[in-house]
Amino acid sequence: MRDRARDLGANLINGTVHKLEIPSNDTDSYVIHYADHSGAGLQGEPKVLKVDMVIGADGANSRVAKAIDAGDYNYAIAFQERIRIPEDKMEYYKERAEMYVGDDVSTDFYAWVFPKYDHVAVGTGTMSVNQRDIKKLQAGIRKRAAHRIEGGEIIKVEAHPIPEHPRPRRVVGRVSLVGDAAGYVTKCSGEGIYFAAKSGRMCAEAIVELSAAATRAPLEKEMKKAYLKKWDKTYGATYTVLDILQKVFYTSDAAREAFVEMCDDIDVQKLTFDSYLYKTVVPANPLVQLKITAKTIGSLIRGNALAP
Ligand SMILES: Cc1cc2nc3c(=O)[nH]c(=O)nc-3n(C[C@H](O)[C@H](O)[C@H](O)COP(=O)(O)OP(=O)(O)OC[C@H]3O[C@@H](n4cnc5c(N)ncnc54)[C@H](O)[C@@H]3O)c2cc1C
Known part of the structure; x- marks a missing residue:
């Protein structure tokens, strides 16, 4: 994507942003203070850049979000170990991704073995966010997948916050946030790559549309309409449904049993697959919808998940 941006005329700078100065009116420039890493040395060379607009695509710990006082979000922690497993064991994961649920592997989300x-x-x-809890849960997933990853060697350990909902303010002045900086990871699945790319694109398209061939910088009001409103209209329902699913099904082992039983149904699988693929809540025909609802309630009752 970076190469494509360069080929289309973007001026790439390899730098770390340290500070964003906010102008006091609608016309003055934003001033970005950054360390330029194009030369030698880890520190980089301090530099300053004046710009008309800023898109904060700098992830969950976004400095741009802090600079515009975008507000905080609750977050989950994703912890994972990259493990190189023997070739015969890797064969099993060539066409498979595994999701594990249970209090031993995650008390409020899920654990995984994903092929990379x-x-x-x-x-x-x-x-x-308690490190000891996370270690215990990680030991839990390692134990569950033990026979499949036996003989493996850890090559990398990663931990990172995962936003749980959008920040209170995603467009302030001529600054817009996209991706994790805005808080666009879906509940239930924890998917954020698609939404990061898509929000970047939607935001950029709004700027192109409103900037009259780069002769003016769109204002907050315009960006809120052309980017935020469009975003919420397109994906709002997806976020809401996944939020409800997480709240209902990830809270106890009984509810998780119901979730697993429900996922065995072919209509649920089809609905989930289509919704995942098209990133929208795909409506099933009313009869199928009714059947799914009845089955869901049945699963919850059988799993004793509705008991207080
Ligand atoms: C362990 C783990 C597993 C995940 N698995 C999945 C998955 O299977 N599928 C999925 O869809 N999502 C997954 N996610 C979520 C997904 O990774 C994120 O939602 C996605 O990467 C967000 O993209 P982004 O571009 O907004 O932010 P990031 O990918 O975090 O990119 C932000 C970029 O900004 C740069 N940056 C930050 N601060 C500065 C600064 N001050 N100056 C300059 N540059 C800066 C960073 O170096 C980075 O390159 C996972 C997350 C984690 C933590």
Whole structure:
């Protein structure tokens, strides 16, 4: 994507942003203070850049979000170990991704073994930020997948916040936030790559549309309409449905049993697959919808998930 941007005329700078100065009116420039890493040395060379607009695409710990006082979000922690497993064991994961649920692997989310081309990522997500809890959950998923990852060698350990909902303010003045900086990870699945790319694109398209061939910088009001309103209209329902699903099904082992039983249904699988693929809540025909609802309630009752 970076190469494509350069080929289309973008001026790429390899730098770390340290500070964003906010102008006091609608016309003065934003001033970005950054360390330029194009030369030698880890520190980089301090430089300053004046710009008309800023898109903060700098992830969950966004400095741009802090600079515009975008407000905080709750976050989960995703912890994972990249493990190189023997070739015969890797064969099993060539066409498979595994999701594990249960209090032993995550008390409020799920754990996973995902193939990453020539190795696997074994990890867990949780709202708990207590390191000891996370270690215990990670030990849980390692134990559950033990026979499949036996003989594996850890090649990398990663931990990172995962936003749980959008920030209170995503457009302030001529600054817009996209991706994790805005808080666009979906509940339930924890998917954020698609939404990061898509929001970047939607935001950029709004700027192109409103900037009259780069002769003016769109204002907050205009960006809120052309980018935020469009975003919320397109994906709002997806976020809401996944939020409800997480709240209903990820809270206890009984509810998780119901979730697993429900996922065995072919109509649920079809609905989920289509919704995942098209990133929209795909409506099923009313009869199928009714059947799914009845089955869901049945699963919850059988799993004793509705008991107080
Ligand atoms: C362990 C784990 C597993 C995940 N698995 C999945 C998955 O399977 N599928 C999925 O869809 N999502 C997954 N996610 C979520 C997904 O990774 C994120 O939602 C997605 O990467 C967000 O993209 P982004 O571009 O907004 O932010 P990031 O990918 O975090 O990119 C931000 C970029 O900004 C740069 N940056 C930050 N601060 C500065 C600064 N001050 N100056 C200059 N540059 C800066 C960073 O170096 C980075 O390159 C996972 C997350 C984690 C933590």
